[in-house]
Amino acid sequence: MIDLKDWQKSLTELKQAGITIPNYDVASVKEKGKEVPVWLHFGGGNLYRGFHAEIAQRLADKKELAAGIVVCETLDKEIIEKAYKPFHSDVVEVVMHDDGMLDKKLLAATADAFFCHPSEKESFAQVVHYLIIEDHFPNGRPALEKAGVVLTSQEIVDKADVMKVTTCLNPLHTAMAITGCLLGYQSIAAEMEDEEIVGLIKAIGYQEGLPVVEDPQIIDPKQFIDEVIKKRLPNPNIPDTPQRIASDTSQKVAIRFGETIKKYTEKSAAQSLVFIPVAIAAWLRYLLAVDDEGNEFVPSPDPLLAELQEQLASLHLGEQSPEVIHQSVASILANETIFGSNLYEVGLGEKIEQIVTEMLVGPGAVRQTIRTYLTNFGGK
Template structure:
């Protein structure tokens, strides 16, 4: 065996809860190795078996869609292994084996392929083509499980070329092999500039404007103009080019081929989940680049503040037609909704600053001082425009595009 890959979602690597405390299952695994309760405990146990069989080298390749995935896998494995050594369950030599990159490596990767929940529409098409098993199971966590997947043709897989036991010619299958820094640059390009920020903008405005598919959203010229100005206008100028993927061409492909794909049943509601956790990376990194680079002024930004204002408006749970909707799951939803619970949508609301300040001053969501940058005032202004009654969200978007938008 040369390597093993993982696709278990980011939560599958976690040994800690929301308060950064080790979970009871993790603590149980750290006390013994024979009956692991966590994914990481089981993997550490298998690595120990490989170690005992001959200290054979192996690459442990995470292909889950989050930044620095190899590091998170490595840290989790080492956390358990260190506890085993301290508890005299295994020998120190095992830990030394794990931290020797010539024996065990944890390559970083960047993966990009839009893969929404299995769709009833796709199931119907497969049934018509003669597939017998297309039943979709619906879990209590509102995810769909099926014997098929629906995904797009376009895909990227970039992996750090660190395989101590060799590897097959993965590049022949379209995998890009490179160094760790380049993997991280490609990931940052996608997550902070060229895909994820645009996705979140569509998710927020799509929910407010009562859209239920991404492809329908990008058919709306106003929403398409929004993400063009967000991507080409505000993110591209400050993102680092990873060289292996051209950022401009990446956005070109996203806007012309990927997002308009009617066969990818993706929804703004799916993407809107956990937005409070996504803002620091999807918008905070670009804001940080504008603050740090003397060639730019953070006060030039218009569409990032517009999206954040729309998110604050989204938290109210009433769309642009003044109809109630259920915001997507978010660990901070209840806390954040309390700040906007009494907001009036008839244009009579005062004290916008007092309402939004607790949200915009939350460093967990906004790592930069939003009031010192001047962006908070823009967000408050846009938010006030969006609560002027029915249709105010769309009107605010159109006015912003008219005043600040460019034709890309």
């Protein structure tokens, strides 16, 4: 049996289990990290153990990091007491590839770990695609670039984040989460077999997002979307659900859809948008808590759920009155806090009302509406 608390005595068993072990003097790296630390990392949770700890391991394997990391956990003392101290701050990292294959590594470049709080006196990860960090370390830094880290200016870091959040990933996530719930899906990967959902997110990303996204230069926006659609989202080994992603949508749409709407508004072209309005209309339809087959479902948690559902209380499957639909959705679509702008003032309010009307015709109307817009306006 392998004892991770004293894994050096089980090297043969570790290799037989397919676990890659450190290729450096672990004791020396840990000792130097404690005596003369050069890398202090705040936060000792899964992101650190599945991401930054591996970067340190790569550098140590290449003899580019002589002193191990010192971790300061600021939130949960039990992380230090249960996940670090008993195992000498070592961790077995398991990285899942697109095909379900697992890379297993024993990471041992963490020198020490502490619970850092004023009151104190004293896993699985998906393949890492990129890590972009501002290259500003007044006291020096390890050769992070040799472990695949992209070091650049704060301006470029910000552009890369905006690219992901407003165009290349998060808007696609929200659109497929909302429609996936309406169409009865329980898996993001399963949704990627659905022609209408895939067509919708491609249209939002390629057709409406890319023309206005600011290219951060270090990552090509189109290649990023390609990877998201072809590799990340279809991966059945990532157990994500539309229900999880649909949580708190009212707090997300201002960034995920609203920023692109603003960019089109600046060009006096917001009225040309089609598929972001389809996604917004689908969200309003989702809030009725009735799926596309007419069955009730429980919407995901959202701080505005009760308030929004009260405003939409007059709507039901089969409602086709323009007046009733307008009165029900107008205060939501005009809410600048939710969308970042008044959607009527930018020329999208009436368009979204029409799409909502089409989605309320009866059972199957959500899918048929998406199919119609993909057929008539591209993306399919």
